[in-house]
Amino acid sequence: MRIVGLTGGIASGKSTVSNLFKASGIPVVDADVVARNVLKKGSCGWKRVVAAFGEEILLPSREVDRPKLGQMVFSSHSKRQLR
Template sequence: MRVGLTGGIATGKSTVSQMFRARGAYIVDADQIAREVVEPGTEGARKVREQFGDHVFFSNGQLNRAVLGEMIFKDRSLRFKLNQILHPIIMKEMEKRTNLIYKQDAQAIVIWDVPLLIEENLTKFVEKVIVVYIPESIQLERLMKRNQLSKEEAYHRIAAQLSIEEKRRYADFLIDNSRTLENTERQVDQIWNYLKSRSGSSQP
């Protein structure tokens, strides 16, 4: 069974992803893969350099994420160009890793942890969609605190994605992460039990 996990920036999606991993889910993390495909010497790094220039890289060949991030969060057209470059490469690697998991465990519950699952129209590749939700006001506060951003900077980053209120409309399961971790754990348990019953997984 393949499930999509998404949410807005600073909603706590990574925390929820780890909760599912602890329960036995196989996590295919799009953010992690996105970092790997732009490592020095990769096709992704070469294409990003061609499009955005040498100034978005450090002298050792590593991508300067702060510089590139500032560019794409302020300019929708640049964000689109970056997605056009990296999206096919990331998708190919996600499918490859998913297929390897199923070869090892045909009844595996595989969770695609993808921030832009809805924006990139990837819901068609998963059976169910889990959205991690917090109200936008709390999202703004958490992002400012987590990334040491001004209110304006945080707002720009949130605005670069589909709003969390819109994302919740796509959810088969909504996890409200605005309260305690214990409350979030209870919601994860309920969803996990459902997924196990649907998949026939032997996970405890």
């Protein structure tokens, strides 16, 4: 079995290739969908992320502000090391 990872910038064709794989019967795991489920409000992952980064990463709806979290993580080497 081969595992292929699709990466690229905005509008680089990732969704097009992913849809071609799906149409050909090739299973596709979308990491964005997985991440959204992990960070679903009230979930174990949500609780761990809020404990690690603080409530300032939450929107008024208590959902994770993903762009704000991303900015925090990718601007700090030490934050990227959290487990």
